[in-house]
Structures are given as C-alpha cells and as structure tokens.
Amino acid sequence: MIEGNRDERLAEAVALRASGEREKARQQLLALSADSPADAEVAYQTAWAHDVLGLEAEAVPFYELALADNGAGLSEKDRRGAFLGYGSTLRGLGRYSKAVEVFRRGVAEFPDDNALRTFSAMALYNVGEHHEAMRTLLEVVAETSSDPGIQGYRAAIEHYAKDLDAVE
Template sequence: MTGHRDHLLAEAVRLREDGRREEARERLLALCEQFPTDPEVAYQTAWVHDTLGLEAEAVPHYVRAVERVEGAQGQGLSSDDRRGALLGLGSTYRVLGRYPEAVVTLGDAVAEFPDDDALKTFLAMALYNTGRAHDAMEILLTVLASTSQDPDIVSYRPAIEHYAKDLDATE
C-alpha cells in the first residue's frame, strides 16, 4: 500500500508543480480520505490549498501535518518538510488575522529550528501584527546583520547588532 500511496502522492505533487492545482487538490483530498493520519499527505494538501488562496481550508491540514502524536506509527515529516509546514501554518494564521496563533506557531518553530532565518522573518511579521514592533525589529535587524553581503551593511554590522539589542540606545 505504501508504494501505491507514494505514487499517488508524487502524481499529485507533480500536478501542483505543473500549475494544475485544482486537479492536485482533488487528488490530495482523496488521499486524505485514504490516509487521514499521514503527515506528508496532510502537508501537501495544505500546500495546494495555500497555492489556491484557500488559506482557511489549509489550516487543518497543516495542523495534522505538524502534530506529534504519542505512539503514532511512522516517522512524520522530514526536517525540511516540517520546517516548511510550520512556516506555512504560521504564515497562514497571520494572513487570516489569527496573529496570536501565528506568533505561537512561528515562535515554537524558531525554537525548534533556530538557524532558519525565513522562520525568524515570518515571526517578525507576526510580532509586528500583535503590536510587538520592538521585538520584530530586533529579529529583523539581527537577521539582516548576520546574512547581508551588502558592503554598506557589512561595514555597519557591529552597530546594527548593537542597536538590534536596544533600539532605544542613544550611544
């Protein structure tokens, strides 16, 4: 059954990648009925809903993809897919105006994947939406200082890192 599932899942992903998203959605929803606890099927189903602008419908699939059930069979998502699903869920919560849920989801994701700057960036956006602009700026300035190759940014890296910790500093 696993080979059959793998084939059907790969086919649905290919349809999504080829821009045939509605067909992919139909196939993935059918796979969800066959494999209701499969995290990969849930993740791909969430993803296709997001690409179609059906964010509210994507949420339960993202939740199923990332939940860790005690004693569950199987490995769950790969690390990369888990990271993508957490980013997708947090971003979708934010787009839906569910800002506190976005902050919790993305904050937990950053704790789990502390080197992922995309997660940090989406967390900063969610923090901004909850009125936590100072925290958002600290994250963004830290990411900017540590990742930019722009010579002008690099030359000011120590100052940017200093002010990231305390934007209200005057010295």
C-alpha cells in the same frame, strides 16, 4: 479513486501542483487524505495545495494535522515548510497570536532559518511586539546581507538590535 499506492499517489499529486495543475492536485490530495487521515506528509502536501489556490482557511486543519506531535512523520525540510506555511496562513487570516505561537515553535526548532525568522517578525509586528519584530529583522539583515555598507556596520546593527531604545 486514483490507482496506485500512497507514495505513487502522493508523488503524482505533488508533480501536478508543481506543473501548475493545482486544482487537480488538490482534489487528488483530498482523496489521499481521506484514505490516510493521520499521515503528516499527506496532510502537509494537502495544506500546501490549498494555500497555493488561496484557500487558506481550508489549509489550516491540514497544517494542524501535519504539525501534530511536533511534525513527527515529516522530513526536516517539510517541517520547516509546514511551520512557515501554517504561520503565514494564520497571519494572512488575521489570526496573529496563533501565528506568533506557530512561528515561535518553528524558530525554536530551526533558529537559523531566516525565512521563519522574517515571517515571525511580521506576525510579531501584528501583535504589537514591535521591538521584538525590529530586533529580529535587524539580526537577519546583519547576518545575511552581502551589502558592503551593511557589513561595514554589522557590529553596530547587531548591538543596537538588542535594545533600540538604549541611549549611550
């Protein structure tokens, strides 16, 4: 067992992941998760450690724990990351409907988070909600692009994003 308190152990594991020692970080986080099974922050970091190793299926239960009670126990930054990581992981596993559900929860809490909105659009595409996916992407492009051509037509892009099938 790794010596030290929860905060020290968590900081060490996160530093290991950041420095590229991903498997060692995962092992330490698994041990910490066993000692702190209801800790949302530990669960989120453990999920992330699995994701960076391509162990998406193993990350799922940790994301679920991290986001239980709407991510109570996570900082705002970590809640955003947990929604993005969990939704993306589900999408990567082909669990598209569940991914859409997770992204909708995340976007509802963080409506201005363009990464969440973009990944949500990908999941929406996967479940056949092409209009909603395209609308979302057009809105993100119009809002965030610094391209002069896009900005010159921003109002038109935003107008058409509302209903691409409308004929004027």
